[in-house]
Amino acid sequence: MTSFSRRADTLFPEDFDISRDAKSMPDKLVGVKVNQIYAQIAKMSGKEQYKHELLYLIRVLEESAKNNDVEPIYIPMKVSDVEKCFGKQLKKLPKTTFLEL
Amino acid sequence: MNDVTILHLSDLHFHGTGDYYSNLLKGLLKDIKTELLKPIHAKIVITVTGDILHKGSADSVGKAYAFFEELKRILGDRVIAIYFVPGNHDKKRTDESQFLTTAYRSMKNAEPLTFDKLFFNIFWPLHLKTYSSEDGSGYLSFTKKVYELFGMDTEKPFVKDTFGVDVIEVQNKVYCFVLLNTAWSCKDDSDTRNLIFGEFQGTMIKEQYEKLTNFCTPDVTIVLGHHPIECFYGAEEDYLFSRLSSFEGLNANIYLCGHEHDRTVINWYNNQHSMSTLITGIGWPENEENRHVGDHYYSYYVINEDINSIDVYIRSTNDGGRFIPDFKIYAEEQNECGSLKMPLRIHGSRAYMTLHSKEKEWNKALFFPNDLLHFSKLYFNAIASVNRFASRWLEEIKNDFYESVGIDLNEDCDSDNFYGEDELLYNYLFTRTDNAYLDDELGIQKIFKRNQKIIYDKFLGFLQRLCQQLYNTLVGERLAEGDIARFHFQYLADKTTYNYACLCVSFGQFEGTVNYRLPDMKYGELLEIADKSGKGMIYSVNEHICEHKLNQKWHNFITAVPKFDGNTYTRKVNEFKTKKVPYLVFGVTANTEKMDPLLYCMDFYSIEKSLVDIIESFLDVFKLDMGEFCSWVKAEFRKETL
Numbered sequence: 225m226t227s228f229s230r231r232a233d234t235l236f237p238e239d240f241d242i243s244r245d246a247k248s249m250p251d252k253l254v255g256v257k258v259n260q261i262y263a264q265i266a267k268m269s270g271k272e273q274y275k276h277e278l279l280y281l282i283r284v285l286e287e288s289a290k291n292n293d294v295e296p297i298y299i300p301m302k303v304s305d306v307e308k309c310f311g312k313q314l315k316k317l318p319k320t321t322f323l324e325l
Numbered sequence: 326m327n328d329v330t331i332l333h334l335s336d337l338h339f340h341g342t343g344d345y346y347s348n349l350l351k352g353l354l355k356d357i358k359t360e361l362l363k364p365i366h367a368k369i370v371i372t373v374t375g376d377i378l379h380k381g382s383a384d385s386v387g388k389a390y391a392f393f394e395e396l397k398r399i400l401g402d403r404v405i406a407i408y409f410v411p412g413n414h415d416k417k418r419t420d421e422s423q424f425l426t427t428a429y430r431s432m433k434n435a436e437p438l439t440f441d442k443l444f445f446n447i448f449w450p451l452h453l454k455t456y457s458s459e460d461g462s463g464y465l466s467f468t469k470k471v472y473e474l475f476g477m478d479t480e481k482p483f484v485k486d487t488f489g490v491d492v493i494e495v496q497n498k499v500y501c502f503v504l505l506n507t508a509w510s511c512k513d514d515s516d517t518r519n520l521i522f523g524e525f526q527g528t529m530i531k532e533q534y535e536k537l538t539n540f541c542t543p544d545v546t547i548v549l550g551h552h553p554i555e556c557f558y559g560a561e562e563d564y565l566f567s568r569l570s571s572f573e574g575l576n577a578n579i580y581l582c583g584h585e586h587d588r589t590v591i592n593w594y595n596n597q598h599s600m601s602t603l604i605t606g607i608g609w610p611e612n613e614e615n616r617h618v619g620d621h622y623y624s625y626y627v628i629n630e631d632i633n634s635i636d637v638y639i640r641s642t643n644d645g646g647r648f649i650p651d652f653k654i655y656a657e658e659q660n661e662c663g664s665l666k667m668p669l670r671i672h673g674s675r676a677y678m679t680l681h682s683k684e685k686e687w688n689k690a691l692f693f694p695n696d697l698l699h700f701s702k703l704y705f706n707a708i709a710s711v712n713r714f715a716s717r718w719l720e721e722i723k724n725d726f727y728e729s730v731g732i733d734l735n736e737d738c739d740s741d742n743f744y745g746e747d748e749l750l751y752n753y754l755f756t757r758t759d760n761a762y763l764d765d766e767l768g769i770q771k772i773f774k775r776n777q778k779i780i781y782d783k784f785l786g787f788l789q790r791l792c793q794q795l796y797n798t799l800v801g802e803r804l805a806e807g808d809i810a811r812f813h814f815q816y817l818a819d820k821t822t823y824n825y826a827c828l829c830v831s832f833g834q835f836e837g838t839v840n841y842r843l844p845d846m847k848y849g850e851l852l853e854i855a856d857k858s859g860k861g862m863i864y865s866v867n868e869h870i871c872e873h874k875l876n877q878k879w880h881n882f883i884t885a886v887p888k889f890d891g892n893t894y895t896r897k898v899n900e901f902k903t904k905k906v907p908y909l910v911f912g913v914t915a916n917t918e919k920m921d922p923l924l925y926c927m928d929f930y931s932i933e934k935s936l937v938d939i940i941e942s943f944l945d946v947f948k949l950d951m952g953e954f955c956s957w958v959k960a961e962f963r964k965e966t967l
Contacts, residue, residue, distance in 0.1 A: 234728070259722060262793070263786030266829040267961055282832050289797070295714075297721055312966055318729040318779050 335583025375412020
């Protein structure tokens with residue numbers, strides 16, 4: 225039977241203790257899938273309580289656009305920021321949303 | 326294309342004796358050598374629209390001939406024809422010139438039917454003496470000599486009469502050159518609105534034209550005259566215009582002239598005919614009567630009959646030295662292409678785009694302003710770029726989806742089942758063919774149903790990204806601080822009230838606040854018209870039918886309904902009636918008029934159809950029910966916390 229495997233550097237939700245990492249190494253960078261950032265922006269738009277997170281995600285995309293001619297599949301974000309922007313949704317997100325860098 | 330190049334010289338005003346000509350004219354020859362020896366100018370026709378000499382002085386004929394000898398040496402066999410028409414300086418100024426127009430008019434009024442023929446037979450030979458070597462300026466013998474120099478047939482009537490018609494064939498196209506003597510009746514240099522063309526001239530030209538063209542309309546007809554047409558006495562102008570620009574007349578396309586080359590030109594057209602005027606001229610000699618001529622011009626035109634256009638090149642110098650491109654006769658701004666593009670037949674060009682309204686008769690026509698073509702190009706490049714990006718996003722999403730759910734499927738798979746769900750999904754996503762088995766389709770449907778929320782999430786991200794990519798490519802950094810343009814999708818949030826809420830909206834770097842949410846809107850007005858007509862609707866075009874006026878904060882918007890499969894909600898209103906509304910609608914809202922040209926392009930080039938292609942590429946892979954998607958979005962957006 226054909227065998228398929230995920231990328232070895234995928235951070236699975238079961239292995240990614242975001243609260244722990246955010247406390248112990250908040251500046252650690254992880255890759256976040258650009259697809260998911262756009263979906264998150266759509267969900268956060270218009271929610272006053274997510275104003276800062278929304279601004280942050282937009283800036284992350286703008287910075288990435290400045291530095292890359294072609295938008296990459298993953299964009300690096302600090303674990304502490306990932307927690308703020310995605311923390312409560314982690315289990316609901318597609319399993320390949322994050323990447324070990 | 327590049328059928329023929331017309332080198333247009335005028336008002337050379339050779340003066341003084343000897344064969345030495347001014348630095349200005351030397352500079353002119355030098356520039357012609359640089360410009361006209363380029364490969365696209367393989368066939369050149371030289372046209373000289375009068376005032377070769379200065380004040381009818383025969384002394385400078387030798388100098389003028391030396392100039393054309395040098396021109397012939399430079400351009401060589403590229404020149405396929407040369408034509409001259411006389412200007413007011415090319416005849417010797419005589420006493421009878423002072424009362425010529427008055428005498429002509431009064432005698433013509435007395436004998437309107439017979440006068441012109443008598444005039445030509447009796448007066449014209451006398452008048453030609455003012456161009457002769459013996460008693461006049463020497464213009465006739467000079468032009469004959471130059472015609473011979475360039476290999477022209479000097480037996481043609483225009484050589485001895487100063488006016489007439491010639492027909493040549495270039496690149497399988499028939500070009501007709503009509504040579505007018507607009508200057509015969511002039512007194513001096515200031516005859517504006519007083520010149521006579523003469524029925525005798527019109528009749529003879531028409532006879533020659535019919536004989537040479539054999540009653541077939543040439544591909545291009547170019548008329549040469551020294552004076553702009555509006556220099557003629559009113560009735561003469563009407564007569565000339567009706568002769569030049571009608572099916573019964575010469576059906577002329579271009580009028581080349583000189584005389585007053587520092588003025589704007591008047592082009593003539595109606596719904597059946599058009600005639601563009603092209604004017605040029607070197608001008609009076611420096612220091613003549615303390616006169617300083619500001620700019621000295623010459624021009625050349627590349628005729629592209631196949632694509633109905635003329636490339637107009639105008640070169641000028643102010644100091645008699647280097648010639649540079651200069652379009653100020655025709656355009657406010659200098660043209661970055663180095664040439665000005667003009668239609669050969671304005672009446673054959675549909676230079677506007679239709680902006681749509683509820684009723685066809687209310688549609689508006691946007692005549693192309695100078696910058697609209699720039700925006701059209703921008704629009705097409707942007708749509709192509711967004712399509713390219715969307716294909717890439719879809720591949721990413723397919724990989725992402727497989728990586729997210731495929732392995733789990735494999736783990737759940739019965740080891741005896743050779744053909745597991747993960748392989749089924751892999752084959753569907755990456756090696757799909759159109760003749761999939763029904764069982765496979767059912768299997769895929771099951772996988773998708775179990776992972777519906779992931780697909781909804783992906784679709785939402787896809788649409789958000791689409792809005793942002795449209796913003797980036799169409800607007801980018803073109804807006805100034807304070808300008809806002811929002812590309813957005815709205816979804817059917819309430820199936821009872823037909824209320825639409827924001828699904829996703831682009832963000833821009835100058836907008837300051839990102840927490841601004843577009844207001845909800847109800848189905849009706851422009852949205853309903855856009856839905857039913859299948860066309861984008863622009864607010865400013867349709868303001869008269871909008872009960873709800875646009876908030877002052879905004880300037881304009883477009884609303885469009887991408888009619889992809891499944892984007893229709895059908896509600897049974899009663900036993901006999903159903904109401905259909907779209908689930909998703911697209912729009913662009915802007916607070917600045919800078920966005921208007923792009924909105925016009927979106928309407929005219931049907932943005933809704935481009936969106937259908939992009940969205941269907943997603944839905945072709947990930948089948949989803951738009952009604953369920955809208956319900957999911959509504960529930961997600963209602964959550965206080967994500």
